[in-house]
Amino acid sequence: MIYDIHIFVCTNERKNSPRKSCGEEHGLLLIEKLKAAFQKYNISGKIRIQKSGCLGICDLGPTLAIYPEGTFYVNVQPEDVDELVYSHFIQKQALQRLLLLKHPKEVV
Numbered sequence: 001m002i003y004d005i006h007i008f009v010c011t012n013e014r015k016n017s018p019r020k021s022c023g024e025e026h027g028l029l030l031i032e033k034l035k036a037a038f039q040k041y042n043i044s045g046k047i048r049i050q051k052s053g054c055l056g057i058c059d060l061g062p063t064l065a066i067y068p069e070g071t072f073y074v075n076v077q078p079e080d081v082d083e084l085v086y087s088h089f090i091q092k093q094a095l096q097r098l099l100l101l102k103h104p105k106e107v108v
């Protein structure tokens with residue numbers, strides 16, 4: 001299947017490293033929460049929620065990216081997911097408080 005939208009959730013883990021990594025925070029839990037929210041709001045379509053490696057903005061994580069639009073959300077906590085899905089996919093408005101306003105290359 002070819003998807004219209006990909007949601008890449010960073011699940012990168014850096015064990016035994018002082019550097020922050022999304023996967024050790026709760027990257028996998030975010031995927032579960034996203035899938036649950038999509039079911040709750042009955043959002044269908046060719047949308048794929050998937051694990052991703054490091055998205056390059058670890059210090060701001062946990063991070064997820066929505067493509068092809070190129071929207072990045074940062075510091076996403078499990079309790080934010082429902083609101084994020086509702087705002088972004090139902091209301092069609094980015095959730096400003098978690099939105100990365102600069103391109104990741106400008107942040108790093």
Ligand code: FES
Binds near residue numbers: 012055
């Ligand atoms: S570890 Fe998640 S963005 Fe780098």
